[in-house]
Amino acid sequence: MPLLKLKDVHYYYGNIHALKGVDLEIYAGEIRTLIGANGAGKSTTLMAISAIFKPQRGDILYHGTSLLGRAPDAIVKAGLCQVPEGRRIFPGLTIQENLEMGAYCRRVKAAIAADLEMVYDLFPVLGERRRQAGGTLSGGEQQMLAIGRALMSQPQLLLLDEPSLGLAPLMVEKIFSIIERIAGEGITILLVEQNAHAALTLADYGYVMETGKIILEAPANELLSDERVKEAYLGE
Amino acid sequence: MLTAILEHSSLFLQQLVNGITLGSIYALIAVGYTMVYGVIQLINFAHGEIYMLGAFISFSLLTGLFGVGLPFWLAVLVAVLVCALAGVLLDIVAYRPLRRAPRLAALITAIGMSIFLQNLALLIWGAQIKSFPRNLIPAFFNEPALQFGDVVVSWLQVIILLTAIFLMLALQLIVHYTRLGRAMRAIAQDKTAASLMGVNVDRVVSYTFALGSGLGGVAGILVALYYNAVYPTMGYFAGIKAFAAAVLGGIGSIPGAILGGGILGLAEVFGGGYISSSYSDGIAYAVMILVILVKPNGLFGRQLRDKA
Numbered sequence: 037m038p039l040l041k042l043k044d045v046h047y048y049y050g051n052i053h054a055l056k057g058v059d060l061e062i063y064a065g066e067i068r069t070l071i072g073a074n075g076a077g078k079s080t081t082l083m084a085i086s087a088i089f090k091p092q093r094g095d096i097l098y099h100g101t102s103l104l105g106r107a108p109d110a111i112v113k114a115g116l117c118q119v120p121e122g123r124r125i126f127p128g129l130t131i132q133e134n135l136e137m138g139a140y141c142r143r144v145k146a147a148i149a150a151d152l153e154m155v156y157d158l159f160p161v162l163g164e165r166r167r168q169a170g171g172t173l174s175g176g177e178q179q180m181l182a183i184g185r186a187l188m189s190q191p192q193l194l195l196l197d198e199p200s201l202g203l204a205p206l207m208v209e210k211i212f213s214i215i216e217r218i219a220g221e222g223i224t225i226l227l228v229e230q231n232a233h234a235a236l237t238l239a240d241y242g243y244v245m246e247t248g249k250i251i252l253e254a255p256a257n258e259l260l261s262d263e264r265v266k267e268a269y270l271g272e
Numbered sequence: 273m274l275t276a277i278l279e280h281s282s283l284f285l286q287q288l289v290n291g292i293t294l295g296s297i298y299a300l301i302a303v304g305y306t307m308v309y310g311v312i313q314l315i316n317f318a319h320g321e322i323y324m325l326g327a328f329i330s331f332s333l334l335t336g337l338f339g340v341g342l343p344f345w346l347a348v349l350v351a352v353l354v355c356a357l358a359g360v361l362l363d364i365v366a367y368r369p370l371r372r373a374p375r376l377a378a379l380i381t382a383i384g385m386s387i388f389l390q391n392l393a394l395l396i397w398g399a400q401i402k403s404f405p406r407n408l409i410p411a412f413f414n415e416p417a418l419q420f421g422d423v424v425v426s427w428l429q430v431i432i433l434l435t436a437i438f439l440m441l442a443l444q445l446i447v448h449y450t451r452l453g454r455a456m457r458a459i460a461q462d463k464t465a466a467s468l469m470g471v472n473v474d475r476v477v478s479y480t481f482a483l484g485s486g487l488g489g490v491a492g493i494l495v496a497l498y499y500n501a502v503y504p505t506m507g508y509f510a511g512i513k514a515f516a517a518a519v520l521g522g523i524g525s526i527p528g529a530i531l532g533g534g535i536l537g538l539a540e541v542f543g544g545g546y547i548s549s550s551y552s553d554g555i556a557y558a559v560m561i562l563v564i565l566v567k568p569n570g571l572f573g574r575q576l577r578d579k580a
Contacts, residue, residue: 086468112470124465126458137458140451141470189470 039064045094054080056248069227069235072245078228086118115192123182127171134170138188155184176207193224200231232269236260282422287545293429295537296436300491301514302529304484310460310524317382320511321389322485326355326492327502352489359485393504402502516560522573
């Protein structure tokens with residue numbers, strides 16, 4: 037059974053038919069990526085999974101049970117956490133408080149403290165500056181904070197929306213190696229990216245999205261050599 | 273010459289005491305405006321009416337108007353809890369359905385709820401000004417606690433100031449050092465991101481209304497005791513003034529609301545004492561306008577996103 041399965045998901049944003057029947061699935065332990073141009077509906081798909089947007093048609097199944105009708109906090113408690121596009125850390129909260137917000141749904145203080153140290157181990161720069169406001173970090177560091185914050189929720193499935201957006205190439209490399217490391221810990225990852233080459237190199241399987249629909253799906257290495265993908269998304 | 277200076281300084285000190293008392297009451301009300309604004313960007317114009325309800329409910333419970341007469345402190349406690357609950361209900365009934373509507377819709381609803389609650393009070397309690405029967409409130413309230421020459425500080429003034437200080441400190445502790453407070457600040461900064469972290473935004477907003485309304489209720493009771501007057505429109509003027517205090521301090525900022533309340537209280541009393549008592553309200557607003565002209569976001573205000 038797939039960990040997460042989207043079945044014919046439709047979403048209307050006012051009059052705009054933003055998702056036109058999205059089908060997508062991901063199995064535990066995989067990294068899958070959703071690539072496509074700006075406005076294709078990639079972020080909308082993640083927001084539908086996180087229950088920020090409520091699909092009008094279709095179903096989203098997690099461990100085989102529907103997530104529809106659940107509130108966003110129930111989704112996080114179920115083990116799905118999103119690192120949203122543009123990072124959206126809390127700029128006025130300290131780094132530590134940002135991370136504690138990630139553990140908002142958890143109650144066991146000792147386990148939260150242990151995970152906090154785990155995140156500081158993963159991102160030493162955050163540990164050094166834990167009392168500083170989140171807004172004082174650079175873009176790459178904020179991305180680390182956003183990932184660390186999501187990890188604090190102990191997710192089974194991590195939804196990453198454009199983690200490389202606006203970062204210098206060296207930082208992109210760093211972020212992708214961190215994602216690989218997180219996947220190595222057994223966390224399943226759904227990665228939305230415009231940087232198709234990096235995403236497909238990392239992922240097991242890929243989906244290509246265009247104007248609200250999945251137009252192509254295949255194992256990532258096949259997509260990397262697919263002529264259509266090469267032309268449209270890899271700039272070759 | 274010397275007596276003139278002494279007389280002058282004792283007038284000054286007495287005004288200072290009165291101004292601080294009034295200011296701490298404005299501060300208590302103003303934090304309610306600023307907290308709600310912080311989390312949902314709504315000016316809750318019915319907040320003054322919650323304050324009025326605090327006065328009326330404590331009065332009713334004390335005098336046994338609803339069939340039960342409670343001892344003073346218990347009446348106060350129950351009235352504050354009722355106010356907290358009333359604030360939560362106000363949000364759920366009137367504002368929550370409009371959370372995704374344009375802000376103007378919620379604002380107009382807030383004004384509507386203010387008028388509705390005023391008229392509800394008029395219907396239940398009538399227009400006549402009520403005063404607390406002297407035998408039902410602790411006798412020491414109006415006795416002097418401190419006296420320097422002609423300057424008298426009553427126990428009630430001491431209680432008002434200490435209550436305000438205690439509650440403001442408690443509020444700061446809640447906002448800065450608890451899970452709830454962290455969630456409130458997170459929502460104020462990015463509601464969607466807070467949702468994505470598993471915060472039940474509606475629930476946190478309810479707690480915010482409960483806290484703000486409880487403080488407003490306390491202020492209403494204190495004012496009713498201080499001026500010994502309870503009437504349906506009492507929340508209107510106090511509400512507008514406390515709103516001005518919140519704006520003056522920078523809406524959304526709790527320390528700003530406290531400072532704004534203090535400044536407005538002092539401006540009103542000193543303006544009334546040294547310039548003209550008939551202009552005391554006008555002087556208080558003039559101070560607010562001056563501050564806003566120089567610092568449009570208020571004293572502690574953040575740069576506000578302009579979305580109408």
